Amino acid sequence: MTTYQNAKELNKLTLGKTTQYCSSYDANLLQAVPRSLNRNDLAMSQTNLPFYGEDVWYGYELSWLNTKGKPVVAVAEFRFPCTSENIVESKSFKLYLNSFNQTSFPSWQAVEEILSKDLSATCQGQALVTLYPVDDCPALAINQAQATCIDDLDIEINDYNFNASLLENSQGLGDESQKLTASGNEVKHVVSHLLKSNCLITNQPDWASLYISYQGDEISQEALLRYIISFREHNEFHEQCVERIFCDLQQYCQLSQLTVFARYTRRGGLDINPYRSTHDNQAPTIRTLRQ
Numbered sequence: 001m002t003t004y005q006n007a008k009e010l011n012k013l014t015l016g017k018t019t020q021y022c023s024s025y026d027a028n029l030l031q032a033v034p035r036s037l038n039r040n041d042l043a044m045s046q047t048n049l050p051f052y053g054e055d056v057w058y059g060y061e062l063s064w065l066n067t068k069g070k071p072v073v074a075v076a077e078f079r080f081p082c083t084s085e086n087i088v089e090s091k092s093f094k095l096y097l098n099s100f101n102q103t104s105f106p107s108w109q110a111v112e113e114i115l116s117k118d119l120s121a122t123c124q125g126q127a128l129v130t131l132y133p134v135d136d137c138p139a140l141a142i143n144q145a146q147a148t149c150i151d152d153l154d155i156e157i158n159d160y161n162f163n164a165s166l167l168e169n170s171q172g173l174g175d176e177s178q179k180l181t182a183s184g185n186e187v188k189h190v191v192s193h194l195l196k197s198n199c200l201i202t203n204q205p206d207w208a209s210l211y212i213s214y215q216g217d218e219i220s221q222e223a224l225l226r227y228i229i230s231f232r233e234h235n236e237f238h239e240q241c242v243e244r245i246f247c248d249l250q251q252y253c254q255l256s257q258l259t260v261f262a263r264y265t266r267r268g269g270l271d272i273n274p275y276r277s278t279h280d281n282q283a284p285t286i287r288t289l290r291q
Contacts, residue, residue, distance in 0.1 A: 021095065025103040027118040029096040032086035038240040042247050046083065051246055051258075053082040053276040055239055056283045057093075058140065058291075061269030062131070064100040064111060074108065074131040076115070077139055082276065084125025087239055094268045138285070145211055145286045147189035150221045157226070162234040164244075167252035170223035171216075187257065189213045190224065193288070195262060197231045197241050206238060208264040209288055210245070216255035238264055242274035265290050 022029065039045060059076035066072055076097075080088070096118070105111050112129050119127035132139075195210040210228060227248070231241060246260045259277040263286055271291060275283035 022099045023102040024099060025114075026099045027096070027114075027121075029092055029099055030118060030122040031089040031092035032122050032124070033089050033237075034086055035082075035084070035239070038237070038243065042243060044243075044247075046085075049083065050250060051082065051243075051276040051278060052281045053274070054281065054283055055080045055082065055087065056273045056275065058266070058271050058273075059097055059269060060266060061094075062097055062100065065102065065104040067104055067106055069104065072108075073134055074111075075134055075137045075140065077130045077132065077137075078115075078119060079128040080119070080123050081125045081281075082239075082274075084123040084127075086123045086125075087237070088119060088122050090268075090270060090272065094270060097269070140287060140291075141285070142289065143285055143287050145189065145191060145284070147191040147211060147213075148221075149191050149193070150225045151192055151194055153222055153225055155222055155225065157229055159230070160232040161230065163230045164227070164248045164252070166223055166227040166230060167219075167248055170220045170227075171218060171253055185215065187213055187215045188218070190221065192225060192228050193290070194225070195228050195231060195241075197238075198233065198235045200235045200237055200240075203235065204267070206241075206264060206267075207290070208238075208262040209286075209290065211259075211261040211263070211286060212245075212249070213257075213259040214249070214253070214255045215257035216253060219249075219253055238262065238272040239274045242276055246276045261286065263287065263291055 036045070044050070057078040057080070059078065062076045063071055063073045100111070108131050112131050115129040116127055119129065189211070191209060191211050193209045195208040197206050198204065199206060212224075234241070236244065242260055242262045246258060249255060249258055249260070257278050259280060261273070261275045261283055263273050264271050273283060
């Protein structure tokens with residue numbers, strides 16, 4: 001079985017290699033990574049995905065020239081459906097966006113259209129692109145979710161290796177007062193800002209706030225926090241981590257509804273925010289000071 005660990009596709013990537021920046025538009029800079037490489041490991045395929053969702057990216061370093069040669073800057077929102085064949089490899093995405101720097105375009109709409117066309121071709125799905133002025137992007141307004149933060153739990157950690165079994169028997173562990181107020185029909189919302197994983201190729205750290213909403217028997221907050229922290233030395237791409245978290249929670253907790261959303265901090269002018277849900281397609285506009 002082909003996975004990220006043995007895939008020849010990864011050897012072709014510019015990620016982790018010295019590259020030259022190109023400042024003239026070049027769509028060929030974009031590189032694709034098949035989603036199937038991760039999903040094979042999770043026993044998923046395009047025909048049996050257990051979730052809906054999307055990957056929402058924000059680009060903070062997009063610039064081009066207008067027809068008079070004057071620079072224009074914008075913030076870009078990119079939305080990729082989780083059903084697309086590929087993810088766009090992040091370093092190639094950055095190199096591609098930099099290739100707009102010294103290229104003239106007639107309008108903002110023209111830039112949106114060419115971005116959408118190129119990214120859709122790369123991911124083999126419909127990529128939606130919206131450009132915003134840098135001082136007027138409502139999606140990036142500070143917007144804290146109404147969720148219970150579990151980070152202040154007083155627990156001792158001495159192992160940082162990924163361990164999905166930390167979720168085993170994690171339900172029904174609260175005290176009686178918690179059980180009385182935690183109906184299985186109630187939707188619970190929790191957040192942890194302690195999610196940290198590492199890039200599969202470069203081993204650079206990736207930091208995120210993890211939002212989980214679920215309907216079902218109460219999950220032990222301590223067990224959930226230990227599980228999240230176990231990603232700390234784990235090497236996977238952002239999308240992989242979120243899909244793994246979603247599948248682990250479903251496997252061990254048998255939830256009737258589940259949504260997992262990771263809001264990652266930016267690196268190199270891009271952030272990647274995967275959203276997976278049993279019942280909803282579109283990610284909310286949640287943002288903390290870190291994003």
